[in-house]
Amino acid sequence: MxxxxxxxxxxxxxxxxxxxxxxxxxxxxxxIIASELQQLGFQINWHRDVSGKxxxxxxxxxPSTVRxxxxxxxxxxxxxxxxxxxxxxxxxxxxxxxxQAPVRLAHGAGIIDNKGGLVVLIESLREYxxxxxxxxxxxxxxxxxDEESGSTAWHRLFQDIGTKSIAxxxxxxxxxxxSIIVSRRGNRWYNIQVQGIEAHAGRCRxxxxxxxxxxxxxxxxxxxxxxELKKQQGTPLGEGLSLHVGHIEGGRGKxxxxxxxxxxxxxTRFSNFHERELIHHLVIDTLSQTNHSTFEIVxxxxxxxxxxxxxxxxTQLLTALSESEGRNIQAVxxxxxxxxxxxxxxxxxxxxxxxxxxxxxxxxxEYIELESLSTxxxxxxxxxxxxxxxxxxxxxxxx
Numbered sequence: 001m002x003x004x005x006x007x008x009x010x011x012x013x014x015x016x017x018x019x020x021x022x023x024x025x026x027x028x029x030x031x032i033i034a035s036e037l038q039q040l041g042f043q044i045n046w047h048r049d050v051s052g053k054x055x056x057x058x059x060x061x062x063p064s065t066v067r068x069x070x071x072x073x074x075x076x077x078x079x080x081x082x083x084x085x086x087x088x089x090x091x092x093x094x095x096x097x098x099x100q101a102p103v104r105l106a107h108g109a110g111i112i113d114n115k116g117g118l119v120v121l122i123e124s125l126r127e128y129x130x131x132x133x134x135x136x137x138x139x140x141x142x143x144x145x146d147e148e149s150g151s152t153a154w155h156r157l158f159q160d161i162g163t164k165s166i167a168x169x170x171x172x173x174x175x176x177x178x179s180i181i182v183s184r185r186g187n188r189w190y191n192i193q194v195q196g197i198e199a200h201a202g203r204c205r206x207x208x209x210x211x212x213x214x215x216x217x218x219x220x221x222x223x224x225x226x227x228e229l230k231k232q233q234g235t236p237l238g239e240g241l242s243l244h245v246g247h248i249e250g251g252r253g254k255x256x257x258x259x260x261x262x263x264x265x266x267x268t269r270f271s272n273f274h275e276r277e278l279i280h281h282l283v284i285d286t287l288s289q290t291n292h293s294t295f296e297i298v299x300x301x302x303x304x305x306x307x308x309x310x311x312x313x314x315t316q317l318l319t320a321l322s323e324s325e326g327r328n329i330q331a332v333x334x335x336x337x338x339x340x341x342x343x344x345x346x347x348x349x350x351x352x353x354x355x356x357x358x359x360x361x362x363x364x365x366e367y368i369e370l371e372s373l374s375t376x377x378x379x380x381x382x383x384x385x386x387x388x389x390x391x392x393x394x395x396x397x398x399x
Contacts, residue, residue, distance in 0.1 A: 016028065016029040016032060016084075017029070017080075017083045017084040017085070017109060018030070018078050018079055018080055018110065019079065019080055019081070019082060019083040019086075019109075020054075020079040020080070020081070020145070020146050020148045020149050022083070023054070023055040023145075025083075026055045026078055026079055026145045026146075027055050027056070027145075029078055030055070030056070030058055030078045030143065030145065033058065033078060033118055033122065033143055034058055034060065036122050037060040037122065037141055038060075040062070040122075040125060040126055040129055041062050041129070042060035042061060042062045042139070042141065043060065043061050043062070043063075044058070044060050045058075045059045045060070045061070046058060046059075047059060047154075047157065049153040049154075051153065053153065054145050054146040054149075054153055055145040055146070056145060057142070057143070057144060057145060057153075057154055057157070058078070058141070058142070058143040058145075059140065059141070059142050059161075060140070060141040060143075061138065061139070061140045061141075062129075062135070062138060062139040062140075063138045064134070064135050064136060064137050064138040064139075065134055066134070066135075066136045066137075067136065067137055067138070067392065068138070069138075070137050070138055070166050070391075070392075071137065071138040071139065071140040071164060071165050071166065072137055072138070072139060072140065072165065072166060072167045072168075072169065072387075072388070072391065073140045073141075073142055073161055073162075073165040073167070073168045073169070073343065074121050074125070074139065074140065074141045074142070074169050074171065075141075075142050075143075075144075075168060075169065075170045075171065075338075075339050075340050075343070075352075076114055076117050076118050076121050076141075076142075076143050076144075076170075076171040076172075076355075077114050077143060077144040077145070077146075077147030077148070077151070077339065078114075078118065078143050078144070078145055079110075079144070079145055079146055079147060079148050079149075080109050080110025080113070080114075080115070080148065081109075081110065081113075081148050081361075081362040082109045082110065082362070082363075082364065082366075083109055084108070084109045086109065086364070087107075087108055087109035087110075087364050087366065088107075088108075088364060089108070090106065090107070090108040090111070091106065091107050091108070092104065092105065092106045092107075092370070093105055093106075093107075103369050103371070104369070104370045104371060105358075105367045105368065105369060105370065106367065106368050106370050107365065107366060107367045108366065109366070110366070111358065111366055111367065111368045112173045112355070112356065112357075112358030112359065112361060112366055112367065112368045113172070113173050113358075113361040113362070113366065114147070114171065114172060114173070114355065116173065116355055116356040116358065116368045116372075116373060117171035117172060117173060117354075117355030117356065118143070118171065119356075119373060119377075120171060120354065120355050120356055120373060120376045120377055120380065121141065121171045121354075121355075123373075123377045123381075124376070124377045124380035124381040124384070125139065125141075125381075125384075126381075127377060127378070127381035128380075128381045128384045128385070131381075131385075132384075132385065135388065136388050136389075136392050137166070137388045137391060137392060140161070140165070142158075142161060142339070144339055147338070147339055148362075151339050151342070154339075154342075155342045158339060158342035158343045159342060159343065159345075161343050162342070162343030162344060162345050162348060163345060165343065165348065166348075166349070166391050166394075167348070167349040167350070167387070167391055168340050168343050168344075168348060168349070168350045168351075169350075169351055169352075169354055170338055170339070170340035170350070170351065170352030170353065170354060171352075171354050171355045172338050172340075172352050172353055172354075172355055173353065173355045173356065173357070173358055173361065174353045174354070174355055174356065174357045174372070174376075175332065175334065175353060175357075176357065176358070176359040177327070177357075178321065178325060178327055178329045178357045178372070179329055179330045179331065179332045179353070180317070180318070180321075180329065180330075180331055180332070180351060180352070180353040180354060181331075181332060181333070181334040181351065181352040181353035182305075182306040182314065182331040182332065182333070182350075182351055182352075183271065183303075183304065183305045183306050183332075183333040183334070184303060184304055184333070184334055184335070184336065184337055184338070184340075184341055184352065185240045185269045185270060185271050185303050185333075185335070185337070186269070186270055186271075186276060186301045186302045186303030186304075186337065186341060186344070187267060187268065187269050187270075187299065187301045187337065188268045188270075188276065188279075188280065188297060188299070188300050188301070189265065189266065189267055189268075189297065189298050189299040189300075190264075190265075190266040190268070190283060190295050190296070190297055190298070191263065191264070191265060191266075191295060191296050191298050192215075192218070192263070192264040192265075192266055192287070192293055192294070192295045193261065193262070193263055193264075193293065193294050193295070194211045194214045194215045194218065194250070194261065194262040194263075194264070194290075194292055194293045195209075195211060195260075195261050195292050195293070195294070196208070196209035196210055196211030196212075196214060196258065196259060196260045196261060196262075196292060197209040197258070197260060198252075198257055198258055198259070198260035199257075199258045200256065200257070200258075201255070201256040201257060201258055202256060204258060208258040209258075209292060210258050210259050211250055211251075211259045211260055211261050211262040211292065212250060212251060212259035212262055213259075214262070214290055214292050214293070215248065215250070215262040215264060217290075218264075218286060218287065218290065218293065219245055219248075219264070221286050221289070222243055222266075222282070222283065222286050223243065225282050225286060226241070226242070226243045226279065226282065229241070229278060229279070229282060240269055240270060240271035240275075240303075240333070241269065241270055241271065241275050241278075241279060242267075242268070242269045243266065243267070243268050243269075243279065243283075244266070244267045244268075245264060245265070245266055245267075246265045246266070246267050247263075247264070247265040248262065248263070248264050248265070249262070249263055250262030250263060266283070268280075268283065270303055271303055271305055271333075272303055272305045273302070273303065273346050275303075276302070276303065283295075301337050301341050301342065302341055302342065302344040302345070303341065303344065304340065304341060304344040304348070304350040306331065306333075307349050307350075309349070309394070310349050310387075310390065312390075313383070313386050313387050313390050314331050314351070316383060316386055317379060317380070317383045318330065318331060320379040320382065320383060321375065321376070321379050324375040324378065324379055325357075325371075325372065325375050331351075334352075334353065338352055340352050349391070354376070354380065355376070356368055356369065356372040356373050356376050357369045357372040357376075358372075
């Protein structure tokens with residue numbers, strides 16, 4: 001794909017404002033993406049958020065005539081944190097990055113997160129489809145209207161999409177050094193309530209149950225158990241396993257009243273599904289040691305981790321990108337979570353950060369390395385054939 005064609009595609013979205021909260025602007029910009037996919041032979045479907053809090057989710061599919069039920073899902077989002085008005089007009093320039101020669105940059109609202117990612121997604125598919133009009137595996141594109149606020153309306157649908165995918169490729173931005181993402185931690189959030197019995201601190205005679213004391217004991221046990229768990233020899237635990245209390249409150253704010261209830265917000269993090277089960281059972285077992293606590297899970301974001309089965313095709317992509325961009329591109333673990341996390345399941349191949357290179361996301365200085373549009377499109381469009389061949393072989397073995 002020529003640089004000129006990449007820039008032509010980029011110009012269609014760069015000035016179309018789509019901040020998450022302004023639904024009509026999100027819809028107008030999403031329509032541009034849907035039109036491009038329709039031209040590539042995708043069937044367009046819009047999914048409505050029944051609460052009305054966000055605009056429609058775009059799901060576009062191009063089934064394979066060879067393996068009709070197998071899909072690779074390509075994931076991105078249309079919404080941005082800032083509007084064009086807030087971030088200022090689109091502007092180009094040159095800047096020194098690291099110790100390299102000056103790099104051509106562009107600045108604008110959501111230009112790297114995630115307008116650039118959408119361009120790489122669509123144009124890499126365009127190049128691939130032009131060379132392979134009948135893909136051996138179905139292609140599915142999912143574009144969220146509200147990823148920047150968590151895509152909370154779509155988590156169950158994302159989970160269902162994950163079960164119906166043989167691979168998921170995310171087009172969030174690459175890291176600032178160009179690296180792609182092969183692992184992200186998941187998180188599970190617990191709301192814990194410890195119920196005690198209030199009493200006058202000076203006159204109580206054993207009828208009281210101090211919820212604050214119970215809560216402190218629980219937290220101490222949890223922290224200690226996690227530390228011990230991480231010390232166990234031979235347990236495949238990554239350094240990403242963690243447990244933190246984010247908030248605690250309770251009582252009536254008085255010195256002389258025994259605390260009657262405490263509310264705890266607990267955050268757990270894990271690198272893979274094995275770790276998630278270990279820390280969940282640890283929480284449950286610790287809470288079961290008292291009759292005074294209850295809990296609910298209020299957020300459950302799955303992890304995804306690198307899959308050794310696909311190390312060869314990942315290496316092929318890294319090599320192609322390193323050669324075309326003249327820098328060492330690596331596959332790394334990254335913090336935070338994205339929409340692809342909510343599609344994760346054991347055994348599903350997932351990569352993210354396949355978008356272009358840039359930085360300063362969510363600020364008025366957000367930028368993109370313009371040349372990375374072309375290099376990423378070119379490398380990915382060639383790499384898809386290798387990945388799909390590997391996936392076809394894997395699914396055939398399971399049949």
